[in-house]
Amino acid sequence: MKLVITLSLLLISLEVQCHQLPGHNDDQASQGDKTLLEHPHLSSEEQRQDSSSYLKIGPSNSDFAFTFYRNIASGVGSRNIFFSPISISAAFALLTLGAKSETQSQIHKGLAFNLSVTEENEIHKGFRHLIHALHRPDNKAQVKMGNALFIEQSLKFLPKFLEDVKTFYEAEGFLTNFTIPRAAKRQINDYVQNKTQGKIAHALEDLDPSTILVLVNYIFFKAYWQHPFDTHMIREKDFFVDANTTVKASLMYRKGYYKYLHDEDLSCWVVEIPYKGDATSFFILPDEGKLEHVEGALVKESLSKWIASFKTE
Structure with a gap:
């Protein structure tokens, strides 16, 4: 239960983050996301720079998200975890504007930023673009x-x-x-x-x-589901928290076509359930007894692999 709840929010953040998949490049992003790039207070050149920086910070933000999850998951037992990794990254990146020397370096390292790859100014421009993208008035989510x-x-x-x-x-x-x-x-x-x-x-x-x-x-x-669940179909059923704990939970049902797969390497099932607008959620169900294996092996490349391998039924 812990993993499913956490990753649904975690991967919403990563979806907005738009980290680069195979075949995705800066030119395609700048041509295909013109609305997202429009910022009324920036020049065209500043918007172009922000767009490029936005893509460069994606891999680091994704690495931080999965690393952070693994660190806190190892110490909470059967309790649920609910967090937004992009919020944590943005808050601490903000502090580097006022930090110097060792303190600044430690924050960058903790957030998985390598200044030899991504310059400090690019980090801040990337977050500016991301925050602007999240706050678009035309975003249905x-x-x-x-x-x-x-x-x-x-x-x-x-x-x-x-x-x-x-x-x-x-x-x-x-x-x-x-x-x-x-x-x-x-x-x-x-x-x-x-x-x-x-x-x-x-x-x-x-x-x-x-x-x-x-x-x-x-x-x-x-946000609202792209294909809403019927509230009349909610049923109270047993939910298995772990091998020794079962609780009653309200479960939703819906017949429809969804992208899903079984990841043999991670030993889990994955289903994508989209929201209206640009957000989506990924729900992960580990095979029996494989929760710790999934938690330890999950990396940002897992998401890329899922998106490329999904089938719809």
């Missing part, structure tokens, strides 16, 4: 991702840093009095609740009065 910095009011930040986080990451900055934790916590929680349309009401439970900076990242995702 509603995705809203953002970052905010809550800064201790007694500190002085370079104006260039605040300008850059706004330019590249659409991030907002707020002065906060952390010496009054209750008021600071309310300020941050109210902000997150507003940005997530009330879905997250208590992002922070406690706040240390010695805090000098809080980095907030939020993501809101709402």
Whole structure:
């Protein structure tokens, strides 16, 4: 259960990320995604550079997503995992705008970026393009991702840093009095609740009065299945969490044509269920007893292989 829930969201992010598949090149992307590339505040040359950078950061973001998943999956037991890797990457990439030397290098390494392959400026331009792509008003899948910095009011930040986080990451900055934790916590929680349309009401439970900076990242995702499930077909059935645990769960049913395959190397079944718009989800069902094998062997190349091998029935 853990793997299926996590990867459905993880692969939505990777689908938007558009990491390069065999035969995919920058020219094809720039010609086939003209709407996605339009940015009202950038020149044509800046848009072209952002588009190229967007494709260059894809492999690193994908590597980070799968590595991060494996790291946290190894320590949670049978609990579910639900996260957005692209949100984590964007939030920490933002911090490198204000970091230097060893700190900056460690963040880049943690995010799987190699500066000999992708220059720092390309990383930020790539994320700017990605965030703009996610926020397209014509996208039928509603995705809203953002970052905010809550800064201790007694500190002085370079104006260039605040300008850059706004330019590249659409991030907002707020002065906060952390010496009054209750008021600071309310300020941050109210902000997150507003940005997530009330879905997250208590992002922070406690706040240390010695805090000098809080980095907030939020993501809101709402989409409709391309082929909706009939609510009258929902049935309560047994769901097998693991070999020793069975729970009752509401299961959806629908007859239709979906892309699917069995990955012999990973020992799992994969089915793609598309949303309206540009988003899609991949659900992975490990063969009996093969959950840990799938978790350990899953890499970004797995996605490329699935897309090339899918059959529809």
